[in-house]
Amino acid sequence: MSDFAELLIVNARVLSPGTTRSGLSTIAVSGGKIRGVEADEGPASWRGPDTRIVDAAGASVTPGFSENHMHLFSGAAELDHLQLKGVSGLDELTAAVRQYAKGRDEQKILFAQGADYTLLGETDRLTRHDLDKISPDQGLILFAPDHHTAWANTRALELSGLLEGKQLRPGNEIVMGADGLATGELREMEAFSPVQAAGGFGRYRLGLSTGGEPDPRPTAAEWRTDMDVMRLGLDYCARHGITTIQNMDGNLYQLELLAAIEEEDGALPCRVMIPFHFKNFMSVDMLEKASEMAARYDSDFLRSGVVKVFFDGVLDSWTAVMVEPYADRPDYCGEGLFTAEQFREVAVEADRRGLQIAVHAIGDGAVKAVLDGYAAAREANGVRDSRHRIEHIEVVHGSDIPRFAELGVVASMQPPHPPGCMGVPLEPTVSRIGRGRWPLSYAWRTLKDAGAHICFASDWPVSPISPIHGMHAAITRTRWQESDPDQSFSLPEALEAYTVEGAYVEFREATKGQIKPGFLADITILSHDLEAIDPTDLTSVRPVMTICGGRITFSEK
Structure with a gap:
C-alpha cells in the first residue's frame, strides 16, 4: 500500500x-x-x-454521527406521505389532504404523518366522521407523530375490516363509539396495521408490526422497489451526517435488502444494525431466529445480534405503563404489551444466547419491569457485559435510577421528544404525567449523573432525523417548572451521546466514535x-x- x-x-x-x-x-x-x-x-x-x-x-x-434509535425502512417509505407537522384545525387539515390527494386517485388509502393529538384543540379528538368530511370515498389514515395512534376514516376502516371492531391483544385498542362502530381512533400497532396492509404499506412496517417476513415473497419488481426505498433512506441519513444506523425494528427481509444493496453498489453509505423484533405473540423458541440472524450478519457494515421488544406504548394515548395512575385518569396505570413474567422469560433466554436486548419502555412502570427482567437474566445466567438497553424512558421511578449503572443498562433517549423541545406541544403530555412526576421525566441528566451510559437518537420518522437539531434540543432544553432539575446537556456531552456512546452501546468504542x-x-x-x-x-x-x-x-x- x-x-x-x-x-x-x-x-x-x-x-x-x-x-x-x-x-x-x-x-x-x-x-x-x-x-x-x-x-x-x-x-x-x-x-x-x-x-x-x-x-x-x-x-x-x-x-x-451514530443514530442510535430509528426506523430506516418505514421512515424512508414515509418520505412520500403527507406531512402534517404544524397543521392545526379542520380547515388546514382539509386543505392539506385535498392538495395531497390530487393525482392519487388510484391509491386505496391515503397516508398522512405527524397529526398532532391536539389538532382539533386540547379536548377534542379526531373521529372518522371528521375525516369523512375531508375524504368521503377514498380511504384516509392520519398517524400521530409518535406512530402509536392513528385516526382513520370510514372507508379505510371498511377496507381493513375494522369498522365493527376486532378482538386485539392487550395494549392495543380500536376505540369504539356508542353506536357500536369504531370511532376511527386506533391505538398501537395491532389496531392500525390492518389499515396499513390494506393500503399497500404493510411490507415496510413488517419489522414493527409482526417481526416476520413478507408472505408471499415479493415479486422481482417489488424487490427492486424496496431496494430503492432502502437506498433513499440510507442516502437521507448520510445527508444528515449519519454514518451508523441502529435500527429499532427488524426482520430478515431488511437484512437481505441491505446485503443486496451492498453487493450491487459495492458498499453501504452507512453502517447498519437490524435487530430481530420479538413480539408478544411469539414463543421464546423464536429467539433461535435472532441467533441465526446474528451469526449470518456480523460485518463492519451490516450486523444483527439485537432483540427489540416493545413493553408498552406511549403517554399520549394512555398506553404507557405507569407505577401510579395517570394524572388525568386516576383509576388507570396503562396495560403492557407484555406482562412482567412474559418479559422476564424473554430476557433470560435472549441473554443466555449472548444477544443484546433493546426494549421500548416509556412509562415508569414499564421501565421498572424491564430492569427487573434484566436483573433476572443476570441472576439466571451470571454477570456479563451485556449492555442491554432501554429505549425512551420518558418517566422513571426514583428507586430505579441507580439500577441502570448497577445493571450496566444503557439509556437510549431522544432529545426531540420532551414536550417543549423542537416544537413538541406541552399538552396533553405534561398533564397526563402530572406535576409530581415532572422531575423524573425525560431525565437524561439525572440518569447520567447516576452513572448511566446515555446514547441519543431521533426515533425517525417519529421526530426529525438531524443529530444537530437533536443536540440543539438537548443543550437548550428548559424546565417545565422552576423546581424541576435541569436535564440539559452541554455541547461536549450531547456530541458524545451521538458518537462515542453510540459506539459503546455497539461494543465498538475501541474502533469508532472518535477521530484518532x-x-x-x-x-x-x-x-x-x-x-x-x-x-x-x-x-x-x-x-x-x-x-x-x-x-x-x-x-x-
Whole structure:
C-alpha cells in the first residue's frame, strides 16, 4: 500500500470526545481508517499525486454521527406521505389532504404523518366522521407523530375490516363509539396495521408490526422497489451526517435488502444494525431466529445480534405503563404489551444466547419491569457485559435510577421528544404525567449523573432525523417548572451521546466514535465551528460532507 494518504481533510477544527485540540488540524485517511491527526498541514509524506484534499475551512469536524434509535425502512417509505407537522384545525387539515390527494386517485388509502393529538384543540379528538368530511370515498389514515395512534376514516376502516371492531391483544385498542362502530381512533400497532396492509404499506412496517417476513415473497419488481426505498433512506441519513444506523425494528427481509444493496453498489453509505423484533405473540423458541440472524450478519457494515421488544406504548394515548395512575385518569396505570413474567422469560433466554436486548419502555412502570427482567437474566445466567438497553424512558421511578449503572443498562433517549423541545406541544403530555412526576421525566441528566451510559437518537420518522437539531434540543432544553432539575446537556456531552456512546452501546468504542489514529474513518464535516456559535443558533449548522469507512457518502459540493 502507498505511504500516501487517500484522503486529507485540512483546516479541520477537530471536535471529538476524549480529545482536546486547539487550532487547525489535518486528518489523514487510508484504507477506510484514520491514519493520523496532526496540527497544521501534517507531514509532507501524506500528500501524493492521487491524494484527495478536502478543505474544512476552519469548521468543526466530528466523528460520524451514530443514530442510535430509528426506523430506516418505514421512515424512508414515509418520505412520500403527507406531512402534517404544524397543521392545526379542520380547515388546514382539509386543505392539506385535498392538495395531497390530487393525482392519487388510484391509491386505496391515503397516508398522512405527524397529526398532532391536539389538532382539533386540547379536548377534542379526531373521529372518522371528521375525516369523512375531508375524504368521503377514498380511504384516509392520519398517524400521530409518535406512530402509536392513528385516526382513520370510514372507508379505510371498511377496507381493513375494522369498522365493527376486532378482538386485539392487550395494549392495543380500536376505540369504539356508542353506536357500536369504531370511532376511527386506533391505538398501537395491532389496531392500525390492518389499515396499513390494506393500503399497500404493510411490507415496510413488517419489522414493527409482526417481526416476520413478507408472505408471499415479493415479486422481482417489488424487490427492486424496496431496494430503492432502502437506498433513499440510507442516502437521507448520510445527508444528515449519519454514518451508523441502529435500527429499532427488524426482520430478515431488511437484512437481505441491505446485503443486496451492498453487493450491487459495492458498499453501504452507512453502517447498519437490524435487530430481530420479538413480539408478544411469539414463543421464546423464536429467539433461535435472532441467533441465526446474528451469526449470518456480523460485518463492519451490516450486523444483527439485537432483540427489540416493545413493553408498552406511549403517554399520549394512555398506553404507557405507569407505577401510579395517570394524572388525568386516576383509576388507570396503562396495560403492557407484555406482562412482567412474559418479559422476564424473554430476557433470560435472549441473554443466555449472548444477544443484546433493546426494549421500548416509556412509562415508569414499564421501565421498572424491564430492569427487573434484566436483573433476572443476570441472576439466571451470571454477570456479563451485556449492555442491554432501554429505549425512551420518558418517566422513571426514583428507586430505579441507580439500577441502570448497577445493571450496566444503557439509556437510549431522544432529545426531540420532551414536550417543549423542537416544537413538541406541552399538552396533553405534561398533564397526563402530572406535576409530581415532572422531575423524573425525560431525565437524561439525572440518569447520567447516576452513572448511566446515555446514547441519543431521533426515533425517525417519529421526530426529525438531524443529530444537530437533536443536540440543539438537548443543550437548550428548559424546565417545565422552576423546581424541576435541569436535564440539559452541554455541547461536549450531547456530541458524545451521538458518537462515542453510540459506539459503546455497539461494543465498538475501541474502533469508532472518535477521530484518532487507527479508528474507522467515519467523519462528518460541518458548515460552522460548533464551539464558536451560540447554542441557540445550532440549528443553522448543517453537514457539508459525510465520510463512512473513508468513502465520501454525501457532499454539498
